[in-house]
Amino acid sequence: MLGLAALAAAGVTLLGSLVAPSSAAAAPALPSFASIETLFSFGDSYSTVGYKPQDGLLPLPGVGGTTSGGYNWVQFLAFMQNASYFDFAQSAATVNNSIIHINRGETPPSFDIQLATFEEYFAGAEPEIPWTSDKSLFTVFFGINDIGFTVLQDSHNASEIVPKIVQSYEASVSQLYDRGARKFLLILMPPTYRTPYIKSFGAETVAKFNTTIDLYVSTLTTAVADLSTRYPDASFVTYDTAPMFNAILDDAAAYGFSISSTSCWAYWNKHDPELDLPSCEAPLAEYAWADDYHPTWGVHKLVAEDIAKTLTGSVPSIVAAPPDGRTISRRAAQPARKAIRRRRPGHGSARGSGASAHDEAAHALMRERMRRSWAGLAMAGED
Ligand SMILES: *[C@@H]1O[C@H](CO)[C@@H](O)[C@H](O)[C@H]1NC(C)=O
Ligand SMILES: *[C@@H]1O[C@H](CO)[C@@H](O)[C@H](O)[C@H]1NC(C)=O
Ligand SMILES: *[C@@H]1O[C@H](CO)[C@@H](O)[C@H](O)[C@H]1NC(C)=O
Ligand SMILES: *[C@@H]1O[C@H](CO)[C@@H](O)[C@H](O)[C@H]1NC(C)=O
Numbered sequence: 001m002l003g004l005a006a007l008a009a010a011g012v013t014l015l016g017s018l019v020a021p022s023s024a025a026a027a028p029a030l031p032s033f034a035s036i037e038t039l040f041s042f043g044d045s046y047s048t049v050g051y052k053p054q055d056g057l058l059p060l061p062g063v064g065g066t067t068s069g070g071y072n073w074v075q076f077l078a079f080m081q082n083a084s085y086f087d088f089a090q091s092a093a094t095v096n097n098s099i100i101h102i103n104r105g106e107t108p109p110s111f112d113i114q115l116a117t118f119e120e121y122f123a124g125a126e127p128e129i130p131w132t133s134d135k136s137l138f139t140v141f142f143g144i145n146d147i148g149f150t151v152l153q154d155s156h157n158a159s160e161i162v163p164k165i166v167q168s169y170e171a172s173v174s175q176l177y178d179r180g181a182r183k184f185l186l187i188l189m190p191p192t193y194r195t196p197y198i199k200s201f202g203a204e205t206v207a208k209f210n211t212t213i214d215l216y217v218s219t220l221t222t223a224v225a226d227l228s229t230r231y232p233d234a235s236f237v238t239y240d241t242a243p244m245f246n247a248i249l250d251d252a253a254a255y256g257f258s259i260s261s262t263s264c265w266a267y268w269n270k271h272d273p274e275l276d277l278p279s280c281e282a283p284l285a286e287y288a289w290a291d292d293y294h295p296t297w298g299v300h301k302l303v304a305e306d307i308a309k310t311l312t313g314s315v316p317s318i319v320a321a322p323p324d325g326r327t328i329s330r331r332a333a334q335p336a337r338k339a340i341r342r343r344r345p346g347h348g349s350a351r352g353s354g355a356s357a358h359d360e361a362a363h364a365l366m367r368e369r370m371r372r373s374w375a376g377l378a379m380a381g382e383d
Contacts (some may be wrong), residue, residue: 033311038131043089043141053121070273070297076304080316088114094146096168111172123179133182141187166219187239197292260288288342
């Protein structure tokens, strides 16, 4: 069973004791977070598990729908909390498609549309899967594509568009409140300008990302304060992913990664946490980036542990997950930390010597595909 094997692998490779950054001091602990039984998640490719309730109400088992090569932070958090998770996040999603125009064939469902799906399946008169306000956590993680499109598409003016994005975000959170949501975990943006993809655009774009993210985060933080005032019977906790991402990228080895500035094209869009391909310099688990824009499952796990620490003050053990997404009441013993394997000369390092021109070409193709998808351009032979 891939799911259980993957979890075992997750426990083996990275230990919770390594988790250092946490915004715990800044955020109040969420009241009775320990009693959370259900997670409802909204977001983009950093959060998606490929779940679509229209295809079946129960979440798909395993890691097939994530962008991390393994589980993602939503799943790890659910496993740690022994909670069911219903994750409406979809790749490339923004807060509001009417604000950020994405010029490509299929427009991904933005926050308001994900919310409508939640309402349709979980907020009717008699939802098939019951949930209660006090035992449900609503997580919202947007901004990566909003800021990405704002910066990379010329037509967007950040100082005009960011307040609109945040206003729409606030409206959707208010609507969740109207539907009974009372416990909110609002995730702030990671430094996406440190991804191999954004770095490939050069220093000017990196700097623009940096300042635009700052603007988005500060505007959103003000909005969250406003929501807290408006809804005193609800809990709003923000978790800033930047400290953890920065800590990992500043000192990857301390967190169990041997490669943190590049990705290996051969691991792109793969769903096997233990994948170890000879054309890459190291196993997937030793990379911080699963592709040029998305972190690996190991990074997700560290973020999830840090979130749990922020919310509850401690990092619960991961328990196993059967196919229905609910976790088994079994606390896994933490196995000894796996030794980091060194880069293997016979493998990916040959790449730079010109021995694998094919690999370079494939990586260039992946990067060009991403670049064109951001710019709203189709590639020949692609829909
Ligand atoms: C962006 O919008 C702001 C506020 O409306 C305006 O002052 C600024 O000139 C605009 N920038 C550009 C490059 O159009
Ligand atoms: C999305 O943006 C459009 C255009 O600005 C706006 O009319 C609409 O109310 C927004 N949706 C939400 C949920 O705020
Ligand atoms: C991003 O901005 C922060 C200040 O907000 C600065 O400390 C940091 O060096 C910047 N990073 C890059 C890569 O520009
Ligand atoms: C996990 O959740 C299931 C279903 O709600 C419950 O039966 C079980 O006792 C829980 N396990 C733990 C360790 O809380």
